[in-house]
Amino acid sequence: xxxxxxxxxxxxxxxxxxGRQAARGWRVGAVMVDLDGTLVDTLGDFEAALxxxxxxxxxxxxxxxxxxxxVGKGSEHLIRSVLAHQLALPEVTGLTNVCSARxxxxxxxxxxxxxxxxxxxxxxAFSAVYPGVREGLLALQAAGLPMACLTNKPLAFARALxxxxxxxxxxxxxxxxxxxxxxKPDPLPLQKTCEALGIPPAHTLMVGDSQxxxxxxxxxxxxxxxxxxxxxxxEPVRAVDADGHVDRLDELAARLV
Ligand SMILES: O=C(O)COP(=O)(O)O
Ligand SMILES: [Mg+2]
Numbered sequence: 163x164x165x166x167x168x169x170x171x172x173x174x175x176x177x178x179x180x181g182r183q184a185a186r187g188w189r190v191g192a193v194m195v196d197l198d199g200t201l202v203d204t205l206g207d208f209e210a211a212l213x214x215x216x217x218x219x220x221x222x223x224x225x226x227x228x229x230x231x232x233v234g235k236g237s238e239h240l241i242r243s244v245l246a247h248q249l250a251l252p253e254v255t256g257l258t259n260v261c262s263a264r265x266x267x268x269x270x271x272x273x274x275x276x277x278x279x280x281x282x283x284x285x286x287a288f289s290a291v292y293p294g295v296r297e298g299l300l301a302l303q304a305a306g307l308p309m310a311c312l313t314n315k316p317l318a319f320a321r322a323l324x325x326x327x328x329x330x331x332x333x334x335x336x337x338x339x340x341x342x343x344x345x346k347p348d349p350l351p352l353q354k355t356c357e358a359l360g361i362p363p364a365h366t367l368m369v370g371d372s373q374x375x376x377x378x379x380x381x382x383x384x385x386x387x388x389x390x391x392x393x394x395x396x397e398p399v400r401a402v403d404a405d406g407h408v409d410r411l412d413e414l415a416a417r418l419v
Contacts, residue, residue: 166190191361192307195310205226207289208233209288210288211283289323289327292389292410293410299411301416313337366385371391375388387408
């Protein structure tokens with residue numbers, strides 16, 4: 163087993179029965195990091211690719227607010243949710259005589275094909291690495307912690323985005339929403355990533371931005387920290403059960419003991 167690093171995760175210092183400061187943290191041998199909403203603010207990429215897709219299908223553009231609530235459960239979920247929402251808009255339902263045959267099921271396949279083309283063409287152009295991410299990853303790397311990127315984004319999109327943002331060098335394994343049979347919040351992708359990193363789940367920290375990440379980590383038996391700036395399905399992220407919350411990734415690095 164490689165070297166374990168102590169990370170303090172608690173909300174603040176606690177004292178034990180004898181009044182001594184008690185350790186509140188984890189012994190961590192590796193880190194798994196989510197991508198969208200954790201490393202990179204990708205809403206602009208989703209918006210551009212989806213709106214080009216919708217325009218090609220004669221559907222109105224999506225709002226950022228809808229995207230922010232919907233991103234994080236993989237591309238199929240995103241496209242199905244957006245199609246359902248746009249098809250139910252009054253200006254679309256008003257066109258029933260022209261469009262009555264259109265449904266999520268009939269539009270899904272052409273939408274997915276078009277979306278892949280558009281996403282690949284713009285991947286990274288409308289997105290930005292969050293403040294503190296590069297500094298945080300550098301510190302975790304300097305502490306000797308191997309890192310994996312684990313996202314629900316399709317693997318090809320994830321690899322290209324990490325390269326475009328010069329983040330690829332930080333990660334050994336990179337896994338996407340299509341890498342395993344099931345996606346987060348199922349624990350399977352985390353279990354497989356721990357195997358690839360060679361560190362047991364109890365010593366592999368998950369860093370994410372949503373309930374999806376936290377639920378998967380709990381089920382896999384991994385400690386989990388959530389960043390507070392990402393997309394949590396439209397819900398307040400501080401209310402999500404996790405071992406800690408940080409406002410920037412370099413705050414986590416500052417907790418290395
Ligand atoms: O749903 C997606 O495409 C990506 O989501 P994630 O990177 O937050 O797992
Ligand atoms: Mg995320």
